[in-house]
Structure formats: C-alpha cells, structure tokens
Amino acid sequence: MNRGFYTIMAAQFFSSLADNALFIAAIAVLAEMSSPDWMTPLLKLFFVLSYVLLAAFVGAFADSLPKGRVMLITNMIKIFGCLLMFFDVHPLIAYAIVGFGAAAYSPAKYGILTELLPPEKLVAANGWIEGLTMASIIFGTVLGGALVSPHITTILLQWHIPILNLNLNTPTHAALTVISMLYIIATIFNLKIPDTGARYPHQQHRPSKLIIDFANCCSILWKDKLGQISLAVTTLFWGAGATLQFIVLKWAEKSLDMPLDKAAVLQGVVAFGVAIGAGVAARMIPLKKSLTVMPMGIVMGLVVMAMTVVHSVWLAYPLLIIIGALSGYFVVPMNALLQHRGHVLMSAGHSIAVQNFNENLSILTMLVLYALMIKMDLDVNIVIFLFGSFVASIMILIMRKHAANQREHDSLALIGEVKH
Secondary structure, eight states: OOHHHHHHHHHHHHHHHHHHHHHHHHHHHHHHTTOOGGGHHHHHHHHHHHHHHTHHHHHHHHHHSOHHHHHHHHHHHHHHHHHHHHTTOOHHHHHHHHHHHHHHHHHHHHHHHHHHSOGGGHHHHHHHHHHHHHHHHHHHHHHHHHHTSHHHHHHHTTOEETTTTEEOOSHHHHHHHHHHHHHHHHHHHHHTOOOOOOOOSOOOOSHHHHHHHHHHHHHHHHHSHHHHHHHHHHHHHHHHHHHHHHHHHHHHHHHSOOOHHHHHHHHHHHHHHHHHHHHHHHHHOOGGGGGGGTHHHHHHHHHHGGGGGOOOHHHHHHHHHHHHHHHHHHHHHHHHHHHHHHHHHSOHHHHHHHHHHHHHHHHHHHHHHHHHHHHTTOOHHHHHHHHHHHHHHHHHHHHHHHHHHHHHOOGGGGTTOOOO
8 A cells, every 4th residue: 555545544544533532522412411312313313414415416526626635625624513512502513514524525535545546455445444444433432432531521621722722611622622633633634645646527516417417326336236235235234333333322321331431432342343354354355255245244133132131341342342343344345345336337436425325324214213212212122132133134135135146147257347
C-alpha cells in the first residue's frame, strides 16, 4: 500500500473515532434530559436517515470533485453537527447533521480505494479500512464512555483553553470539546490526501435526473448475479450491526447490571472481535474465494442467541469477541466483492451510494423494529432470540439464492472482470 492509502486510513480513523465517541455522549445527553428509552435508538436512526434520503445525490457529489476534497468538506459538516450539540441543540437534530456529513463522506472514502488500488488489493484494503473502523468503534465507544464518567469529567472541567478563551462549565461541554479536537485531527489528515487523478464525466445537477440515474444504478447492481448476493449480505450485516449496538447496551443493563460508561466498553469488545475477523479475512480470503465465507453469517446469528444464557461479565467478553470476529470475517470479503462489481458496472462514487442506500435502509428498518419492541417492553432475551434467528434465516435464504444463480451460470467467473 502506498503513502496516500495510509493517509486515507488515518483520516477515516479519527473521523470515525469522533463519530462513535459523540454517539455515547449523545446517549448521555438524552439520559440527562430524562428521555424515554425508545428515543435512544432514534439517535442512530436520525444519523443514518441522510444515507437513505441523499443516496441519489452523494454519489454524484463524490464523483464531481477529487475524493480527498469531498472528504474534507464533509468532515467540516460533522464538526458543525458536533458544535450544535455543544450549543444545546437537541441531540437528535445535532447527530442527524453529523449523519448528513457522514453520508456524503462515505462514497468518497470507499470510492477512492477503487481509484487508488488494483482489484486484487481490495480485500486487503477493506480489511484495513474495516479493521481501523472497528478500532475506531472500540476506542470511540470506550472514549465516549470515559468522557461521560464522573471521574474523567471532574478532570476535564478543570481545563481552561486560553487560545479560545474557553472555560468548560458542564460535563457534556467537556466531552464535546475533546470530540471536536478529534474531528480537527481528521481534517488535518484530509488536507494531506493525494489526488488520484481519476475524473468522471460531468455529473448531473437536476434532482430528477440524479434520482433516475440512481434508480438505474440500483437496478444494475441488484440484477447482477454477484452484485445482488454481496449487496444482500452487506445490507443484512449493517442493519444487524447497528441494532446489535443497542441490544448490547440494553443486555448489559438488564443481564449484567452495568451502567452506560461500562456498557459502552462491551460495544468496543464486539468491535475488537470484528477487527480480528476482518484482519484474518484480509490475509486468508482472496477476492475469488469471497463467497465461501457466507456460512459464517449463519453461525453468527446462532452464536448471538447464546447471549440469553450469559449473566457474567467474564463470559460476556469472549462471547462478544466471537460474535464480532464472525461478523468481520464474513463481511470484509463480501464488501470487497461488492465494491469490485460496482466499480466494474458503474463509477466508484455511484456504486458506494447504492450500497449505502440499501445498507442504511436496512439499518432504519431494523432500528424502527427494535424501538417498537422496546416500547412494547419486550424482555431483552426475547429481542436477542428474535434478532439471532432473523440473521441466521436471512443468510440461509441468501445462500440458496446464490446456489440457484450458480445452477444457471457460473457467476464466479465474473470476479476480476475489467471495468465496462
């Protein structure tokens, strides 16, 4: 990997680190406001809403400028969202603005990989980016939990920042100041991202044309025999992963009797497992063999159900690491395959926008269902059982669809195909 790749990884790491720390801080703010429990998953829902609503436009935006510049602009939008929370704007609105920036950031972040690297390096590159993303989730959630803990906030409230003439008066403001610094570090790395030289035809600006173009891209990817399988798997994974974040928090509260700052560590444990699985997949699974990892999705769904019988923190840690490792092992090759097919069939920015639309529509759907189950006051163990069985069942259906495709035509021969 060249130097530009590592600069991209550093920018992604610090931006994602700040996103995840801000997520925990926003949950703490909702708790301070005595918000109902069902409002907590709405934080993630508001964050990902932009991925769905702006999907037709962010791909064109990512392809209209050098990807590094797009990442810089969108990171500044995230900083603005963080500052809104600093000035006591409701966390749902402020985090939605951060999601707006993240939605436009994502096509550039993933799209630049296909511009910078050959197809045979995409699995390894995705191993890097998913591994670092999960590392940012680990450190971000742990950092967010630490920033809202009484001991750390006492130390932070003693800070004085003379350059800004800023005194920190509340625990929330102290946490948000540290998080803002992380976004600024990400901005510095964004300034150093090289221009890959990739240029695309002039992008449409009329909303109606962009929507029609986006719908056509969605149709192309869903009709492609490889695209539809990899897109179905990643769509399921991201919807399940977002829901699992909240399930782990609720499970930690009910089954392990843990407060928010300690429960946030368990989210980091899952992410640690994902990083392990992603790293193993990046080393062991070539792009040609990417579809062989699908059974791990079924195993992951079954292992999740084991959470219902665990009531000890020392058993919870290894179980969550296993769940995360299984997730990382099967999603990284599928993500790389999806990027490869998207790059072959259309432009990098557009293919990532299609991917984001489907994956975040899945997140929205599953979070709404989870919020409804919490509002119905279902026991957390019932929620976990339903979640695990759903993931395993959908993966079985996807594998059957792939087997049916293979009986019609050897779609594996398409892997490594040159761009149309």
